[in-house]
Amino acid sequence: MQCNETDSTSGNSTTNADEEDEGPQICRVCGDKATGYHFNVMTCEGCKGFFRAIKRNARPRCLFRKGACEITRKTRRQCQACRLRKCLESGMRKESEQHTTWTGVGSRAAILVIMSDAAVEQRRALIRRKKREQIGAQPPGAKGLTEEQRTMISELMNAQMKTFDTTFTHFKNFRLPEVLSSSLEIPECLQTPSSREEAAKWSKLREDLCSVKLSLQLRGEDGSVWNYKPPADNSGKEIFSLLPHIADMSTYMFKGIINFAKVISYFRDLPIEDQISLLKGATFELCQLRFNTVFNAETGTWECGRLSYSLEDPSGGFQQLLLQPMLKFHYMLKKLQLHKEEYVLMQAISLFSPDRPGVVQRQVVDQLQERFAITLKAYIECNRPQPAHRFLFLKIMAMLTELRSINAQHTQRLLRIQDIHPFATPLMQELFSITES
Template structure:
């Protein structure tokens, strides 16, 4: 099938400047040619004339009754019949004329290719630099070395034993003083609003289930605390090791390393926990262990009022890549406004570099403009996480004050965060 070689076709038109001098002349009228059109080197004028004459299928007659008029750039409009005769004599072919629909389709294809070329050039202009690619590789390596989403190495933990004497209401809360009663009420508010069921799958295939008691005697409030302390401590150790793998972190003064870790540990843990969160089943799937949210009496919408849970649903909806998760961890870790940070300017510069890298990664790997606001959404989620961190820490401190449960590592993190 022949294709029309006109101004709408980049494939069929040959630039006249690329040929010899004599090939730059229109074979019909002698004007400057622009390329091969319908099998002959012609100018734009003769190309258009031939297409119109063939489509009209008109019977043209020479007004001078000669049929041999000389066709030049100046005379080509005087006799259409002789001009058409010259077109055919030079070899212009009617069968190479495309239909109007085919021409429009070809033009649309050319426009689409130009758009794709523009987008490719635009992405290349905003592509990841070698330094940014190195930063992402280093973060991904650190994540792989320090976080196992199957929790294979999490084996040293305590399980809730609701009937254990150690879970009785603390003596300090059995008093009827107004002050202690207020503490007890606040502890109930902090812990009772969210209830988790726990499932443990044994290596032999057995399953052990725990569900929080339905009664409000007080025992159920503390039943999961030892286990959650063990989970948190395990995660904190992974976060510390993650930071130590990052060269930018190791280059900081040891005092700033400590301040940054203790300020960001909870936030990085939540970012990691989000990767194993199943929003449809309301379950954190941690290998053999599964933690499922129990529906409260007020319904699931009431549950979403909890800041930590609201954060997990907000972040999960973004459907982030692994690279975006680790860059979020880096941005949270290198926060210059953490208490005790001395090299604030340096940490601020590092945080900005990670943020710029995240923005560049999104522009290169996410279809635009569908994800043009993703970077802003991620930064908003990180801001929300800072607020959740502060609220969560206050809750843990209140619980720790009346019922010590935190491991030594947790106690150190809590004390520094609120110093």
């Protein structure tokens, strides 16, 4: 007969073991029916409880026969001093780590191993520690997220890890600014504008490219540092100096984003036409979300491995820089101090936008976007202290709306620049639907 119970007297937990039945067992202290080994001696439940209740340093005195009272089942309650003496003479000791109880009938009896109070408390502490370790070992947000939501986050994080190297190790063979090179020529129509239309183009181009100037620092593998700052003269060459390099960096980032989408099973399940439409609409937005992860808001620098990009403010007014929508977006988003999981869920919500031009299965894409949004909300509720972050989800969705507006402005500017001074790579031309004239 197997038994697994808790001792009603001590509250100690028990476990089972089998042993051959060797006949009736008697208590070594009082002669009553024994229930097992308690404190290292075969005793009954009464003597076990008595020995446990006696304080370790207690010294009761015999008031009857000067320490020679006979201890039996009937007389054991009469003299505590002599009963304690008999317990100690029998070999019972408080230091015993465990004691056993047997139960059952027949040829076999179940032996219950009962742990001492100290051992029980030690075991409970161990169990509590293991539970804490198990909770800590779970992925962030695992507690409170559904299995599907955990799977979605895991798949997105895997796709991000495979397609975005924050050290930019593989960004090679890029073009650097050649401001001082004579080969860098300003389009003839813009050198000396001969008509109002051409003068307007020139003015608009300067507005698009010169409102904020970008500086570049390149650290060589040998420790050398190469710095580029846009020239202060008004020759016009600074307008075009960085365009080839920006085209190379953008193309590198766009390739990573396309691969990111292809790793996601939900994206691969869509028709190829919808995949193309979603990528055309969202690539720039995902690019900015990835750039924000390497943006240093304290220095205003994008730290891309050996390359560092910072903004030059010709007017000297930092607040004026914040009026630039793109820069303002990066500062505001960085201020939210998002987790990697939140960044990647933002990418998914942006990618699966059903209102992109050319999307056919709008309902399917809309349902996917809603699932990613609900997952983001659940993740925040599970991982962000409340109520301090109760508005974080709304702030993130507002940032995505702002990014959508910036995307539209960026596309218009890109088309204007490309029309005057073609610089886009073939991939950029395809993503932004640029046709060669």
